[in-house]
Amino acid sequence: MKAENQIIFKEATLDDLNFVLDLYNYYLANTTCTFDYENITQEELQARLAYHNKKYKTFLVCDETVQNIIGFCFLTQLRKKPAYDQTAEVGLYLKPEKTGKSLGPVIVKFLEDYAKENQIEVIIATISGENINSVKLFEKMGYERCAHYKKVATKFGRRLDLIEYEKVL
DSSP: BSSSTTEEEOOGGGGHHHHHHHHHHHHHOOOOOOOOOOOOOHHHHHHHSOOOOOSSEEEEEEEEEETEEEEEEEEEEESGGGGGGGGEEEEEEEEEGGGGGOOOOHHHHHHHHHHHHOOEEEEEEEEEEEEEEHHHHHHHHHHHHEEEEEEEEEEEEEEEEEEEEEEEE
């Protein structure tokens, strides 16, 4: 599946877990993008992200060829109950050197198109209050702030906000 800016999306498989896990654990250790404290295991990652699911998927983000993986993105079911079957939570992580290169809108658009094709009607983005780049990205993409939880998490000795954005497709 090809998108603009020479970005290719490839459905992630269990064989890709090491790449996804390493990149996620980088963000865990160095940023407040995720509120985990310690590296997660492959089993934890596999439980969090969708693999072999017909509707919710994890994709590798590749730069020009499927061999040049630069990140991953996903849609997961918001809550594991049938009532939430048309709602997904979105996430995307790029290698640090690939951030700030206007790839975010391409990735979000790809996920929105995929969601529409799979009867997902609402997408939720849950973002750390310190992650200004993600806040700007989702606002630019037409997401509306639907919740702002103040100082609900602690990481690196700081109290952090959690902000949720929503888009009805």
